[in-house]
Amino acid sequence: MPELPEVETTVKGLRPHCLNQTIARIQVFQPRLRWPIPEHIQQLEGAEIKTITRRAKYILMQTSQGHMIWHLGMSGSMRILDAADPSAAHEHVKIDFENGQSLRYIDPRRFGALLFTNSDPFQHKLIQPLGPEPLGKDFNIDYLQRQCEKRATAIKNVIMDSHCVVGIGNIYACESLFLAAINPKTRASRISRKRLQRLVDSIRQMLQLAIKQGGTTLQDFTQTDGQPGYFAQSLNVYGNRGECPNCARVVKRITQGQRSTFYCSHCQH
């Protein structure tokens, strides 16, 4: 589920509750996430949370004794609750703070991750090879054009490739291509600079608006206070089994890279 806006929403929700807090206790109820949660995560008991940042869809928590690297996978979410509150189903990690609050990690499908590193998390083997942030200055028309020139595959596959640009998952790939009026099947190398510029702009606009609205909730995702994200009401094509909001023709659904693609063949070329 979580794409960049949902992870960003999560980070913003965590900061006021977690920054400068001291970890009193870490409980791992289910270590078998995408990778096993390392046992030395326990070393962080007694540590203080210094910063919380996002890189791609990873959440980086810097503490006084090392870094936690989190990923929400397809169905992960985080909540802030009182330490005494009961655990929900699929709650795999509980971190109690000395102030009586706690951070919970909930993930029904367990595609997420919690990793630990002592050194620079940006040098971690999962983080280091990632492409630029879509909202940063390194993601621009010159960069995207260079990436697309060498790619024969469909444009949707390119913008979902984290080595090209990070943070764009299936929802926002479909939606930004709709906004840019580009057919998701078009070979990346055959799209004009002008149209790629439109795509860059669309991706930016879309992600910024989604962040403002707290992300997209389809099923599992909640903000850290338990509220859903409200961007779902702004979706034009993703999950749309009816008509295009622009031209009223039926929205098409195809499969690309084993993922569903929704688009309007009349409005997108």
Add this chain to the structure above:
DNA sequence: AAAGACACCTGTCCGC
């Protein structure tokens, strides 16, 4: 280097 298939896991929804 690039492209595609597959794996990991649980819950939900739809048709019969």
Add this chain to the structure above:
DNA sequence: TGCGGACAGGTGTCTT
């Protein structure tokens, strides 16, 4: 009501 199958927001890894 129950059962089987398709499908779901991600992405590292392996094979072509």
